[in-house]
Amino acid sequence: MKKKILVVETGGTFATSSVNSVRTLENYDSGKTIYDYEIVKEKSLYYNIEFEKIRPIFTLSENMTFELLNKLLKALYEIDYSKYIGVIISHGTDTLAYTANILSMLFSHKGIPFIMVSSNHPLNHPLANGVDNFAAALDFINCVKIQGVFVIYKDHEGVFEIHLGSRIKQMNQIIDSYESFKNVNFGKLMEGKFVHNNDEKNPTIDDINTVVDPKSAKGIELTKTVMIIYPYVGLRFDLFNINEALSAVVYGVYHSGTFCAPEFDSHNSINRLVEKLKKYDIPLYISEISSGSDKYASTESLKNDDIINIAYDTSIENLYSKVAIAFDLFEDAGLRNDYIKNSNIFFEKVV
Ligand code: ASP
Secondary structure (H helix, E strand, O other): OOEEEEEEEOEOHHHOEEEOOEEEOOOHHHOOOHHHOHHHHHHHHHHOEEEEEEOOOOEOHHHOOHHHHHHHHHHHHOOOHHHOOEEEEEOOOOOHHHHHHHHHHHHOOOOOEEEEEOOOOOOOOOOOOHHHHHHHHHHHHHHOOOOEEEEEEEOOOOOEEEEEOOOEOOOEOOOOEOOEHHHOOOEEEEOOEEEEOOOOOOOOHHHHHHOOOOOOOOOOOOOOOEEEEOOOOOOOHHHOOOOOOOOEEEEOOOOOOOOOOOOOOOOOOHHHHHHHHHHOOOOEEEEEEOOOOOOOHHHHOOOOOOOEEEEEOOOHHHHHHHHHHHHHHOOOHHHHHHHHHHOOOOOOOOO
16 A cells, blocks of 8 residues: 655745746646656655645745634644655745744644755756755655654755754745754755764754654644844834734844843833833743853843743744744743743754
């Protein structure tokens, strides 16, 4: 009997063709798709696999919204995973990192791997890596007995890098590569074989296979609004319109874990934001700060307030995902904060 892989098609450049220099999803069903490529046919035969396909959403990923994500989540919650040896999710590169982090928090404990793949160009473009990424996902699923959410992407140097979905950062636009948080990817594929990255910050395959979900949800919808703010010189907090429509703010830091917090009052100071959030009791979560490193004097001027939370050792993409999920999982603020700051659901904490 053939082994089954579930392919979840969500769109992205992976599913586009170029028409008059415009990349469009419109012709997907009438053109050559991933399953028609020789290498995919060969590997399917070699590994004795067949594909089942679903397409809960179909979008360029820059148009991803929580409404679309909820459709994807709903479809994924309805699947009986005991039927499959793995799941491949094709997705656009623009927002793949957010979807990967969200799925990592919710689907990493299903006993099989979920591999997210994408393509830098339409599949038939001479420089496209999408077919290779899909073929690499087939190798990984068939050769490594592992659960969890992963991203496989052939980088600008031709290396098939494998990232934990909970550590992947937004795509580096210039060099056409993904990066794992703190630059520790999970491994790579070389000639179809998995090579684990033995960095001490990485879990082993056994670590991954024994981890269980601390708050398994039978289904979850993302219904809250979480705002991400990245710092830059000149950012003015007095111009922000903060009100009760907002559930939480996730705040990024500069390279050395700092933010603008001068001792004197300033509309550029993060303390202005804290004052505004305090008015509506909206929590502020700050990342990416490494535990155990020296602080800078500037951070000492941050107001001491119970709405402020520092989430150590996780990427901002992961923190955002965790906060959005936590607000729909927990009513109780204490449980919510414990989940956001202290749980390590799929090795998102990199220490
Ligand atoms: N705009 C595309 C998307 O994210 C880019 C890609 O897939 O590479 O859907």
